[in-house]
Amino acid sequence: MYAIVDIETTGGHASANGITEIAICIHNGKKVIERYETLVNPQRDIPIYIRALTGISNEMVSDAPLFKDVAHDIYHLLHGKIFVAHNVNFDHSFVRHHLASVGYDLQCNKLCTVRLGRKILPGLPSYSLGKLCHHLGIENGNRHRAGGDAEATAKLFTLLLQSDKENHIIKALKQNSKEQVLPPNLPKADIEKLPMLPGVYYFHDEKGKVIYVGKAKNIKKRVCSHFTGNNTGQQRQEFMRNIHHITFQECGTELIAFVLEAVEIKRLWPKYNRSLKRFEQSYALYDYIDQRGYVRLAVDKHHKFQLPVYTCNTLFEGYSLLNKLIDTFELCPKLCFIQKNNAECIGAHKENCACTGSMSPDEYNQRVTLAIESLNEALPTFAIRDEGRNADEHSCILIEKGRFYGMGYVSHHFKVDDMQQLKQHLTAYPGNDYIRNIVTGYASKFPERKVMFA
Template identity: 70%
Template sequence: MYAIVDIETTGGHANANGITEIAICIHDGHEVVKRYETLVNPGVDIPVYIQALTGITNEMVSTAPPFKQVAHEVFSLLQGNIFVAHNVNFDHSFVKYHLNLAGFDLQCNKLCTVRLSRKILPGMNSYSLGKLCHQIGISNSARHRAAGDAEATAELFTLLLNSDVHNHITDALKQRSKEQVLPPNLNRRFIDQLPPTPGVYYFHDNKGKVVYVGKAVNIKKRVASHFAGNNSGAQRQEFMRHIHQISFQECGTELMALLTEAVEIKRLWPKFNRSQKQLDFNFGLYTYEDQRGYLRLVVDKRRKYSSPVHTCSSLITGRALLAKLIEAYELCPKLCMIQTNTDACTSVNSLQCACTGHESTELYNQKIQKSIEGLKEALPTFAIRDEGRKDDEHSCILIEEGRLYGMGYISHYMEANNLAQLKNHLTPYPSNDHMRNMVISHAEQYPWKKVELAS
């Protein structure tokens, strides 16, 4: 038996909204044999725009039972039957959530008439309930009311049952089928084409725009995990509605996938990626010559098109590094803007310091240059050579002077000990502390993958 369900609600996600009306048509595989409908008091005001859409007002539901009063009857109609709805994940998430609040644990198979219609009735201009029903001649005099939409869905489902010559419905109900949990606008073929390899995957909206980028050790398994469970939160419901296509990029290793994900999030700025968007070099060490001819080495916020001698993620990190350089090369803390008060200079040579003019510009500027050279020499230059996407290639990630230069794939037989030659085979990428630290940490954990290079 099938339970064809339609609900009206106060909003788009279950955990912060209520049900205002529910209708259930029990279908025996041939026709509707039982009908149930009721208004429901959601316990909150119905937004004005939803009142205008559905025609259900606060006055209409003021005397209606709350969902807890009808939960037992709703549960008895649904449990043991197949839950059918147009965009089933929406209706099912609401009903399951509110049944759970009332003490009932709904466990049943689901069928989505949106997904089934795309398979059984291909080529339609639209698969929204109203437009689809209009195209195939199903009338609905109570659009956006639970009973009217449930009856229209039941009539559509009867047509789908009678037209399913390729057993799409049977396939969707198989125990291990993923059809029930896929987003309504996502064709199964996008899942079938995914490889079980490391890489990066992209979720696209109806216009092809990338709305999410993810990385995985196993692309196929990770993508499937996005659609598991019954999270009724607003973020997930909105996320699922936007997924129309999936593309992917295979990578040789998990580390390559992690770095590629970071690069792609910065490049594409996807709507649903929250993390990593702000991970960047926000500060830098800069040099400039003051009016007296002294070179200054200071920490400042990084600006577009500027060329710092070193980059860092925060002001604190930059000032800590600069303090070490001041101590190691006997620089002036006042000229480096570390000491900003009017007290005497705290330099080890305070009486002969550059800030008082006692140290010559030539001598002091030489110390600044040596500190910059020492900083660069201390930054590592090396490559990570690891597995490739195919047997005859290796993945290669290059760190040059402490920054990610780029990555790519090289021949299995290529020697990777020449920096200039190696750079010709790699694609340069913008770097940040997060990416650099991932590579350096990986090199420390797996030292046999590290290839030392002379900068």
């Protein structure tokens, strides 16, 4: 006997969200012989985007039974049956979690009509429930509601049973149920060896290439969370199919994991990472010597292979900084590209300014040097000393003159007070302002872990 299930929820993770509606169709292998459907009061707000998708409002569920009030009926409908759903791990995780919260231990085999559809009816453009049913001529007049989707899934399952010439359903039921949550090409052994510690993990494709890098406070828990959820879109399905292997690096703290993730994404450029790939500082202040020998300052877009004097997020921030330097050190606004017309210089020295040649390059360049030094002096140099990967070591991150230098691990006996000695124990990494910002933010939050250098 099969129990075909569909639920509506307040969000994507069972431990933090509630069920708002559940429908169960009991199928004997030929047809549906029993139906069950009810709204459920999740005892929390239903997000507005979910209300728009399902049509289930807070008012609709305010008088509905709590899950604990219907748990007995749900458990006895599912107990001893094969749990079937479209993306079964999502529905099963919610139902099993909420049954467990009121004392029921649901243990049953599972079947996923998404995976079965791909095997029994290969080559279709999409295996989402709506598009699959449309392609197969299965009507669903109540889409994104538990009753309508459960009925449509039941009709789909009947068709799959009839079309299963190679016994894919029987083969799926022989699989170890604990492995059904995993991507099809990922060995269970890779999951078993993951530690429950902070670190960075890597998803590899069939050829061993890294396709995704992630960070975690608990590596095992975070990796497993990738394999739950109700996103059955083509992109996610492709991602899951391409995961063949997992490796990891333990880190002493979550902060180290954050920084290492950013470094590794820039180094490896994984296919499925997006957010940190896009992060680049937008603008920067540069210096160069013109043909007459004057050092000129200019705000420009950030250039990857050119070392800036200072980096900034916006053009406005860059010009504000440059104007401050012009006023403080009496620099020439024309030589700094602030004044771009042919009128008399509006700087402090006017007709005696460097732009007219009245001030020598040596005299003017000394002013520019002082201005640049003032920026460097304003940039802090400090280390973050924190927990290590074991009791015998500490983790350490170094910020030198406002820029991320690198990180590593030192003996807990090591005194972090000599920067040159510390550098010998650290690995230098390329940095960016994203890394600098998270480290300085962490230092502000935990000043007792900050070691300043003169």
